Amino acid sequence: MKKVIVSVINDLVTDQRVDKVCNTLVRLGFEVLLIGRKKKDSPDLNERPYHMHRMGLIFSKGPIFYAEYNIRLFIYLFRHKSDLLVSNDLDTLLPNFLIHRFRKTPIVYDSHELFTETPEVIHRKFVKGVWEGIERRILPKLEHVFTVSRSIADVFNEKYHIAAKVVRNVPPKRKFIKTKSRSDLNLPEDRKILVLQGSGINIQRGAEELIGAMKFLSGYLLLIIGGGDVISELKIKVTTLNLEDKIRFIPKQSIEELYQYTMNADLGLTLDKDTNLNYLYSLPNKLFDYIHAGIPVLASRLVEVTKIVENYQIGDTIESHDPNHIAAKIQEMMSDPRKIIEWRENCKFASEQLCWENEEKIIQEVYQLYA
Numbered sequence: 001m002k003k004v005i006v007s008v009i010n011d012l013v014t015d016q017r018v019d020k021v022c023n024t025l026v027r028l029g030f031e032v033l034l035i036g037r038k039k040k041d042s043p044d045l046n047e048r049p050y051h052m053h054r055m056g057l058i059f060s061k062g063p064i065f066y067a068e069y070n071i072r073l074f075i076y077l078f079r080h081k082s083d084l085l086v087s088n089d090l091d092t093l094l095p096n097f098l099i100h101r102f103r104k105t106p107i108v109y110d111s112h113e114l115f116t117e118t119p120e121v122i123h124r125k126f127v128k129g130v131w132e133g134i135e136r137r138i139l140p141k142l143e144h145v146f147t148v149s150r151s152i153a154d155v156f157n158e159k160y161h162i163a164a165k166v167v168r169n170v171p172p173k174r175k176f177i178k179t180k181s182r183s184d185l186n187l188p189e190d191r192k193i194l195v196l197q198g199s200g201i202n203i204q205r206g207a208e209e210l211i212g213a214m215k216f217l218s219g220y221l222l223l224i225i226g227g228g229d230v231i232s233e234l235k236i237k238v239t240t241l242n243l244e245d246k247i248r249f250i251p252k253q254s255i256e257e258l259y260q261y262t263m264n265a266d267l268g269l270t271l272d273k274d275t276n277l278n279y280l281y282s283l284p285n286k287l288f289d290y291i292h293a294g295i296p297v298l299a300s301r302l303v304e305v306t307k308i309v310e311n312y313q314i315g316d317t318i319e320s321h322d323p324n325h326i327a328a329k330i331q332e333m334m335s336d337p338r339k340i341i342e343w344r345e346n347c348k349f350a351s352e353q354l355c356w357e358n359e360e361k362i363i364q365e366v367y368q369l370y371a
Contacts, residue, residue: 008088090115117277151281172356201228206271212323262293296343312350
């Protein structure tokens with residue numbers, strides 16, 4: 001049995017894309033080892049049909065953290081031979097590429113975002129230069145590159161003259177059943193429920209403006225589910241505006257439990273801003289989670305997101321991030337029962353097409369070459 005080592009820099013718990021890829025590799029007959037890191041607050045991993053290893057690191061952020069992880073990952077890959085390497089995102093690419101060159105082990109690169117254009121990198125000249133240097137020197141030498149949207153693939157193709165393949169991060173056809181009622185989840189029956197979810201609720205994701213919009217809405221409850229860099233600031237904002245009765249924070253959930261909340265909601269929100277190319281060209285996981293949960297979507301007008309919303313007619317988009325405008329758009333959508341029914345029905349159709357069973361055919365063509 002061929003062995004593949006898959007590496008990513010997160011703690012493996014909520015990364016649905018990497019889990020889906022690993023399961024696809026298992027079905028293709030590979031022995032899979034997934035490597036990540038263990039944080040102080042990392043929950044236990046659920047049982048999966050592949051092996052997992054999480055490294056405990058001394059540092060948790062900043063350049064020293066990335067340096068430590070890359071050095072530790074290189075040492076681990078050097079000590080553990082494999083028949084195939086899969087690098088997820090730019091922050092794992094260098095050690096994988098070095099082992100690929102040293103051992104002649106085939107490598108596949110899966111870029112989940114336009115890393116050098118993220119808000120955490122784009123305004124830090126030296127940091128951006130380091131990551132761009134790694135990307136510029138390695139990507140043109142890779143035979144197999146995947147990414148999550150056509151727009152990002154076009155950027156790679158234009159900059160590095162590579163034929164990056166698009167594999168969208170869509171859920172599998174799991175057909176979740178609503179097993180919990182609003183009462184079971186301690187949610188009100190007499191209010192419209194809005195949901196903003198994700199493991200990366202960070203800066204410039206529109207969460208601050210959404211909280212501001214709740215000032216102008218009555219009869220609504222906003223659920224902010226997951227984690228991110230700005231959660232603590234958002235909680236302070238909610239308290240400052242006296243919106244505790246309108247906004248509820250819920251920590252990270254298992255995918256099964258998350259869907260129970262989402263399926264009980266009336267509207268899913270994805271409001272990332274177009275302040276950087278990474279967000280402008282992104283396809284957030286939560287968009288597809290809302291679709292598979294069967295709830296309408298209110299989204300910002302990002303290139304790839306707008307295509308999905310308009311092509312499948314599953315909701316509406318905002319024209320600006322002004323809190324008054326967001327509140328008015330929510331009220332407009334929720335006041336049209338016939339459109340709500342239409343959007344929900346269209347979500348059912350969209351979920352049949354936007355599923356992992358269709359997307360994985362693209363990666364299977366590549367991985368079968370090494371099975």
